[in-house]
Amino acid sequence: MTRDAPAHPRVVLVTGPPGAGKTTGSRILARHYGWAYLDADTMYQPMLSALIHAAGFPAHDRSPETLIRAGRNPGNDALEDVIIDNVSAGVSVIATNTFRSRLSTPGWLESFRERVAAHGGRVVVIWVIAAEPIIRERILARQSWRDAWKLANWDRWAKAALRPAPPGVDAVITNDGDLSAFEEALIDVCDTLLEVGSRRQRTVR
Structure with a gap:
């Protein structure tokens, strides 16, 4: 189902831990x-892999320390700039990424909202979650080499990645594997936030 384009562009940031179902x-x-649909993995994973290799680390090493040393920020910056390019052209965007570090940075979300508002747009942030066993099952099932570090260091990774949503999130939606219920909850919440403009954080299970 395709809706008519809104009078002012909208940006929906869909985020949450890997394996929760944000893609x-x-x-x-x-x-x-x-x-428009923007996936951070598609946009800059090849660049991130090259940065990791250039920094002298194995390509599969996605530990927090390696990502910091390799310089993940340029990829995040690029995603934000592409979002703004779309909004400036009057195009609404659905973008997915693990935005936790950005959302946890004081002032980042306010600044990003201001950048979007400068072009007449507005931002909604959706956090997707799932139970840890479900996330582990999904990560195992997708058999991606990028998950090797996560699986080898599961307890450490899960402790950091599966924390509650950071401040600024407009809605938290649980994806327990029922795709129809997940789709209905997503659309219901986004319709409400995008059309009514509620900024109260909601939890849908």
Whole structure:
């Protein structure tokens, strides 16, 4: 189902830990609204892998220390700039990334909202979560080499990645594997936030 383009562009940031279902959720919303879809993994994973290699680390090493040393910020900056490019052209965007570090940075979300508002747009942030056993099962099932570090250091990774949503999130939605219920909850919440403008954080289970 494709909606008519809104009078002012919208940006929906779909985030959450790996394996929670943010990519699935983003695709659902992009298809529903007919808006541009931006996936951070598609955009800059090749660049990130090259940066990791250039820094002298194995390509599969996605530990926090390696990501910091390799310089992940340029990729995040690029994603934000592409979002703004779309908004400046009047195009609404569904974007997915693990935005935790950005959302946890004081002032980042306010600054990003201001950048979008400068072009007449507004931002909604959706946090997708799932139970730890479900996330582990999904990560194992996708058999990605990028998950090797996570699986080898699961307790450490899970402790850092599966924390509650950071401040600024507009809605928290649980994806327990029921795709129909997940789709319905996503669309219901986004319709409300995008059309009514509520900024109260909601939890949908």
